[in-house]
Amino acid sequence: MPPSPSGWIASRIRSVYRGPEVYLTLIGAAIIVGIFLLALLAPYIAPYSPIKPVGDPLTPPNSKFIMGTDSIGRDVFSRIVYGSRIAIVIILLSAVFSLVVGVPLGLISGYVGGHVDKILTLVMDSIYAFPGLILAIAIAHVLGPGVVNIALSIAVIYIPTYFRMVRGEVLSVKENLYVEAARAIGAKHTTILFSYILPNVVPSIPIIFSLNAADAILVEAGLSFLGLGLPAPTPDWGFDLKNGHPYLPARCWWPVTFPGLMVVIVTLGFSLFGEGINEILNPRLKEG
Amino acid sequence: MGHLLEIKNLKVYYYTRRGAVRAVDGVSLYMDRGETLGLVGESGSGKSTLGLSILRLIPPPGKIVDGKIVFDGMDITSMPEDEIIKIRGKRISMVFQDPMTSLDPLMKIGDHLIETIMVHENVSREEAEKRAKELLESVGILPDRFNDYPHQFSGGMRQRVMIALALALNPDLIIADEPTTALDVIIQAQILELMKELKKKFNAGIILITHDISIVAEMADRIALMYAGQLMEFSDALSIFEEPLHPYTEALLQSIPNIQLSDQKLRYIPGSPPDLINPPSGCRFHPRCPYVMDVCRVKEPPMIEVEKGRMVKCFKYS
Amino acid sequence: MVEQILSVSGLKKYFPVQKSFVERLLSGKVDYVKAVDGIDFEIRKGEIFTLAGETGCGKTTTGRLIVRLIEPTAGKIVFEGRDITHLRGEELRKLRRRLQIVFQDPYASLNPRMRVGDAVKHPLEIHGIAEGGEAKKLVLEMLERVGLTPPEQFYNAYPHQLSGGERQRVALARAMILKPDFVVADEPVSMIDVSLRARILELMLELKRELDVTYLFITHDLAVAKYISNRIAVMYLGKIVEIAETREFFTNPQHPYTMALISAIPVPDPKAKRKRMILKGETPNPINPPSGCRFHTRCPYKMDICSVEEPQLLDIGNGHYVACHRVS
Numbered sequence: 032m033p034p035s036p037s038g039w040i041a042s043r044i045r046s047v048y049r050g051p052e053v054y055l056t057l058i059g060a061a062i063i064v065g066i067f068l069l070a071l072l073a074p075y076i077a078p079y080s081p082i083k084p085v086g087d088p089l090t091p092p093n094s095k096f097i098m099g100t101d102s103i104g105r106d107v108f109s110r111i112v113y114g115s116r117i118a119i120v121i122i123l124l125s126a127v128f129s130l131v132v133g134v135p136l137g138l139i140s141g142y143v144g145g146h147v148d149k150i151l152t153l154v155m156d157s158i159y160a161f162p163g164l165i166l167a168i169a170i171a172h173v174l175g176p177g178v179v180n181i182a183l184s185i186a187v188i189y190i191p192t193y194f195r196m197v198r199g200e201v202l203s204v205k206e207n208l209y210v211e212a213a214r215a216i217g218a219k220h221t222t223i224l225f226s227y228i229l230p231n232v233v234p235s236i237p238i239i240f241s242l243n244a245a246d247a248i249l250v251e252a253g254l255s256f257l258g259l260g261l262p263a264p265t266p267d268w269g270f271d272l273k274n275g276h277p278y279l280p281a282r283c284w285w286p287v288t289f290p291g292l293m294v295v296i297v298t299l300g301f302s303l304f305g306e307g308i309n310e311i312l313n314p315r316l317k318e319g
Numbered sequence: 320m321g322h323l324l325e326i327k328n329l330k331v332y333y334y335t336r337r338g339a340v341r342a343v344d345g346v347s348l349y350m351d352r353g354e355t356l357g358l359v360g361e362s363g364s365g366k367s368t369l370g371l372s373i374l375r376l377i378p379p380p381g382k383i384v385d386g387k388i389v390f391d392g393m394d395i396t397s398m399p400e401d402e403i404i405k406i407r408g409k410r411i412s413m414v415f416q417d418p419m420t421s422l423d424p425l426m427k428i429g430d431h432l433i434e435t436i437m438v439h440e441n442v443s444r445e446e447a448e449k450r451a452k453e454l455l456e457s458v459g460i461l462p463d464r465f466n467d468y469p470h471q472f473s474g475g476m477r478q479r480v481m482i483a484l485a486l487a488l489n490p491d492l493i494i495a496d497e498p499t500t501a502l503d504v505i506i507q508a509q510i511l512e513l514m515k516e517l518k519k520k521f522n523a524g525i526i527l528i529t530h531d532i533s534i535v536a537e538m539a540d541r542i543a544l545m546y547a548g549q550l551m552e553f554s555d556a557l558s559i560f561e562e563p564l565h566p567y568t569e570a571l572l573q574s575i576p577n578i579q580l581s582d583q584k585l586r587y588i589p590g591s592p593p594d595l596i597n598p599p600s601g602c603r604f605h606p607r608c609p610y611v612m613d614v615c616r617v618k619e620p621p622m623i624e625v626e627k628g629r630m631v632k633c634f635k636y637s
Numbered sequence: 638m639v640e641q642i643l644s645v646s647g648l649k650k651y652f653p654v655q656k657s658f659v660e661r662l663l664s665g666k667v668d669y670v671k672a673v674d675g676i677d678f679e680i681r682k683g684e685i686f687t688l689a690g691e692t693g694c695g696k697t698t699t700g701r702l703i704v705r706l707i708e709p710t711a712g713k714i715v716f717e718g719r720d721i722t723h724l725r726g727e728e729l730r731k732l733r734r735r736l737q738i739v740f741q742d743p744y745a746s747l748n749p750r751m752r753v754g755d756a757v758k759h760p761l762e763i764h765g766i767a768e769g770g771e772a773k774k775l776v777l778e779m780l781e782r783v784g785l786t787p788p789e790q791f792y793n794a795y796p797h798q799l800s801g802g803e804r805q806r807v808a809l810a811r812a813m814i815l816k817p818d819f820v821v822a823d824e825p826v827s828m829i830d831v832s833l834r835a836r837i838l839e840l841m842l843e844l845k846r847e848l849d850v851t852y853l854f855i856t857h858d859l860a861v862a863k864y865i866s867n868r869i870a871v872m873y874l875g876k877i878v879e880i881a882e883t884r885e886f887f888t889n890p891q892h893p894y895t896m897a898l899i900s901a902i903p904v905p906d907p908k909a910k911r912k913r914m915i916l917k918g919e920t921p922n923p924i925n926p927p928s929g930c931r932f933h934t935r936c937p938y939k940m941d942i943c944s945v946e947e948p949q950l951l952d953i954g955n956g957h958y959v960a961c962h963r964v965s
Contacts, residue, residue, distance in 0.1 A: 208745035215706060216760040216811065217733030226759075230750045361830040362801075473919045503691040504857060505916055508901035512913060530831060533903035537911060556907050574835040576860040578902045579909055581884070583864060587835035591800045 056307020062300025070116040077109035081266040089283050099285035101275060105264075111289055113266040118297060121182050121251050122244045128186030129243060133193025134236065140194070141201025142224055151194070159191035163246070164253050171259040181260060185250050189243045196239055200232040241305020245298040252294050268293050321392060322349040323491060323524050324373070329386035331365075331372050338596040342368040342381065344548040347622065350541065352491065355518060355525040357535025357556065360545035363592050369545070370494045370528045374411055375403050391491065409439045412485040416497040418477035422469040428455070428480055429465040435487045454483040457520065458513060475506035479513065486517065492524040499534065511538060532571065536560060541628075544568055547593045547603040550622070554629040564631040566608045602634070610635060642819060642851050643703065644679040648712035650698050654924060670923050672698040674875035675712070677950065680819075680851060687854040687862045689898075690872035693920060696855045697741075699872070700821045703853060704738045705729055717818065734764050737812040741824035743804035747796040753780070754792035757811045764815065779810045783840055802833035806840065813844055821853045826861065838865055859902050863887060868956070871895050874923055874931040877950060880958040891959040893936050930962065938963055 069076065079085045084104030085096075092099040098107035140151040158166070167184045174180035204210065205228065213223050254260045255269025263270065268290040275286025331343040343365040350356040360366040371377050373388055375395065388396045390411065395403065407413075415421050422431060432451035436442065442450075452462050458479040469477060478498060485493050495514075499507040511534065518525065527538055535542055536556065543553045544565065552565040563569040573586040590607035593599055599606050605615040612634060620634045651669035673695040680686045688696040701707050703714060705724060714722045716736060724732060740746040747756055757776045761767045767775055773792070780788035783806040796804055805825060812820055822841065826834040842865065845852060856862050862869050863883060870880040871894065879892040890896045897914040904911065916935045921927055927934050933943040942962050950960040 208740055208742055209748040211706060212738075212740060212746045212808075212811075213748070213759075215704060215733065215738045216815075217730040217763050218759070219730065219763075222763065226751075227748055231748075361832060475919060503920075504859075505691065505897060505901045506919070507903075508913055509915065511903070512915065531903065532831075533905040536905050536907045536909070537903065560905065560907055571832055572905060574832055575905050576858075576864040577905055578860040578863055578887070578899070579904050579906070581887075585835040585838065585864060587839055588832040589836075591803065591833075592830060 052307055052310050055303045056310070059300050059303030059305070059307060062296060063304055066115050066119060066297055066300065069112055070119045073112045073116055077106075077112040079106040079109045081105060081109040081113040082264040089278060089281075089286070091283075092285055098289050101271065101286045102278060107271075107286060107289055110266040110271060111268070111293055114268045114271070114290065114293065115297075117178070117261065117265065117267050118248060118251070118293075120178060121185070122247045122301075124179065124182035125185035125247045125251075126189070126240055126243045128183060129189035129193055130236070130240065132186070133190040134197050136190075137194040137197025138201055138224060138229065138232070141198040142205065142220075142228065148198075152198070155191040155194045158187065159195070163188040164250060167250050167254055168257065168259060171254055176260065176262050178261065181251060181254060184254070185247050188250065189239075189246070192239060192243070193236070196235055197232055200235055201228055204228050204231045235309075238305045238309035241301045241308065245301035245305070248294055248297050248301075322389075323352045323354075323391060324526075325349045325387075325389040326369075326373075327387040327389070329369070329372065329388065330384040331368050331377060331381055332384045334380040334382065335596075340595045341548050341598060342595060343372065344598075345386070346545070346548075346550045347386075348543050348550060348553050350524055350526065352524055353518075353522045354541065355527060355539045357532075357539030357542040358526055358528045358545065359530070359532050359535055359542060361530055361592065363547070363595060364545040365548040366528050366530075366545050367496055370413075370496050370526060373492075373494060373526070374407055374413055375400075376413075405439075408435065408490075409488045410490050411492045411494065412488070412490045414478075414481045414485045414493065414495040414498050416500055418474060418481050418501070421481060422477060424469050427466050427468055428460075428472070431480070432484060432487055435484055439488050450487070451483075454487055455480075457486075457517065458483045459509075475502055475509065478502060478506075478510055482510075482513070482517070486521055486523070489521065490523055492526065494526045494528070496528045497530070498527070500529070500531070507534075514538065532575065544571075547598055548595060549603055550630075550632060551604065552631045553622075554631075558629055564625060564629065564636065565604075565633050566610050566635070567604050570607075570609070602632075639681045639683070641679050642682040642717060643853070644677075644715045645699075645703070646677045646713050646715075648676050648699070648702060648714065649674055649710045650695075650702055650707065651710045668924050671875050671926060672923060673702065673709075674926070676872070676875075676877045678870055678877060678880060680853060682851055683845075683849060684867040685845070685852045685854055685865055687856060687866040687869045688872060689856055689859055689862050689869055691857055691898075691920065693874070693923060694872040695875040695923075696872050697823055700738065700823045700853060700855050704736050704821050705732070706738070731764075734815050735818045736821075737815065737817040737819070738821040738823065739805075739808050739812050739825050742828055743801050743808055744796075744828070746808050747804055749796055751796075752792070753785075753794050753796065753799070753807050756796075757807065757814055760811060760815050766815070775814065776810075779814050780807075782844075783807075783810045783813075784836070785810070800833075801829045802836065805829055805837055809837070809840060809844070813848065813850075816848050817850060819851045819853070821855070823855045824857070825854075827856070827858070834861070841865070859899060871898065874921065874926050876931060876960065877958075878932065878960050880950070880956075882956055885955055885957055889957070891953070891957070891964050892932075892961050893938050893963075894932050930960075 085106055086100045086104050088100060088102050088104040090096060090100045096106050096108065098111065101107055136151060140148045166188055170184040170187055171181060174184060210223060210227050213227050251260065252269030252272060255267050256273040260269055261267050271290040272287055279287055327347050329343055329346045333340040333342055346369060358366045358369065368377065372383055377383065383396060387394055429451055432454060433444065433447045436447040436450055452465060455465065456462065460476060460479055472480065499510050502510065515538065527535055529535060539556045541554065542556050542559045544551050546567050552559065552568050559568060560572065563572055570586065570588045574588060576583060576585060588607055593603055601617045602615040602620050605611045608615065614634050620632050622630050622632045623636045624630050625636050650673040651671050654668040654670060676699065688699060690696045702709050705721060709722060713720060721732060754776055757779060758772045761772045761775060777788040777792060780791050785791040785803060785806055826837050829837060844850060854866060866883050868880065868882050869886045871878050871892065873894050879895045887899065890899055897916045900912060900914045918935045921934060929945045930943045930948050933939045936943065940962060948960045948962045950958045952958055953964060
């Protein structure tokens, strides 16, 4: 006798509800929502323009400039706030690019197998073997600056991650008896791929998306730091890190600390959220 | 002289996130030396948990919540681990269902036996080796396979090795948990014949845990039938088959095809196996029982001794 | 004259053994697991034909070959007068409407993320028989038919909420909703609790009468085979060793392996007489089966010719076929 029918996700959330992981997930979610709001409401939150100098350079945090000013006299706080827009756009753009390319390729490669699989895997493994930042630098160099180009450069790094994960899932799901049963009732290949294999693969994607996003911020900050990111005076956390860095020995900590903190917080937010979602969608068998 | 093993009102619960799974919920039974007890039940009946609890091998989050296990006069229910270890293997041994995973793949078969013997008894290696070879012979494995590794044996032969290991220290009691379930029919028959022979030779008590009541028909002296964590009927083998008392026993026997009968009409038991976290109120079998009465839905029936040695948990007999 | 619905001749399926790169370099040749090695039989319309044997005898592979989930290495399969041996693509898909299979494992054969109702509805949608509300109605009827009541509740449930017996009934519903002519049932009750088996078997018999289905029933349990079959064929190491009508099969078994198999089945009766025919040894490796009669290494009646020449399946009258030199 089945208990009353319930959505699969609802039953999963209910079973995790009592666990401590939920709190970490919520913290992550809060951070992400916070950053989104910051980006959305930037004009209302930031007191000054992020690109025009509004005070004396390198003033420490005070009542007028709560995070101080940078080396050109711009308000650090306003730059932080507007910087979130750039961060969000690039993160999302790059993550979506990777997903849209990596997932279908993984599906096809895993399902079709044979030579197609061998060639694609070889290509993906080669990309994967490259250290991420270096690859991004190379591509950014070729493509040049600009939001879309930066997003693309970062995206390429993660395509193999989606590919491998999806391909691996497809390979294992493909062997399941219920997939064979689908063939036995006469389902077409496309039906099997979309109705049977994809739904079983999808739960593993959010965590990669989240960790992807977390990593993308770091890469973006790295690119900006190396001068390959967006052109000045665009408010960008990585750029600010680079800009503020020379003044550190002079005890000017604020131009560097606040952007750095933002990068860390956003990375943390996506990581916590991603891990939490993973627990909900892919419950690990609990020991004991 | 008392019983070899006595279990009194044993309760073993598994504490999971969804609630307490009442795997064994108030079971009392006994067995004597040299006797074979058939512990029969379907999946979720609690039979394996009962077997494991005798050797105190219940994995967490399972716990013995209530009751007593008395072995040869000793209360082993809460015996400390370092003392139970002396009993395990030596006085009570176990044969598990899956012979594939119970043997160390890096250890020769002969060494498995030698080590078991030498850990528990103070004998020389030569003496242990001699005994090991004799044991393997008595389970039908030729001495020239003494130095082979587990992966070189088939499933049936590995199970014979497990039986040899179980007998190595001349235990008083062997608990065999579904020893033939993973084996093919002909090999299963071989192993059952082997067990019958060894029973005569070694005179150990055997608890044969299985879901296949046909196997215990030929092996067991007494049979304990479990359902949803409780003991429904406990009787000598002949009575259980000829005159089943409990409605579940009766229904079960009517649902099994008998290869020696022609034109059998199988009856099925309606309903589904119960939820062990929220078992049915009163008698656990009542939702599926053809003789259900009002009291069955409300009160749990007591264990009634209908005759000497024949017990049934059912209001029909009160 | 009863018509034939399926016939199989010279059917073979060899699986290449996976070898490591080094092994392949060194040995050169490829080894094959000869899962099915030349079998012939016919199934009459409306009967329940059982393929019996132990693990590795090839019965499951045969079942899969017949529903064309895999392709034969050699031989022919003729279904309803049509050669389906090498059917592919769209034609094969259309065939599935009339040729279905129920698998052994009820826990693995249902998509865990698909509701019961959707799973049973799926064949209707795939073959364009019904859609939407019309399809749902048919599904609810089918669920009721297989005893999953109340059907609305089961319609919305997920497989993990059901017991093994219930899941197998869903699998049965899914196979039967297309009203197929032929169903392969691969050990449909082996993984189900004993007390629930009779229900499934009963259900299969009822559905057979109602929908006029022919079954190929695959099992290792001869007691179940005796209960449900019209005819039984025994397989050993990829070959058929005996075929007979059920009554004849149990009263007059001819092949030594059949006799051993029957004598090995446990009987739920302590007073039953058990004269076990004990076979020595174990089933040999299907990569290198024994020469001549494959059973000779374990046969208590082995003669000289048995290790040299393979016996053919001979008709000994009464629809009874045996492959054994002792009998010819």
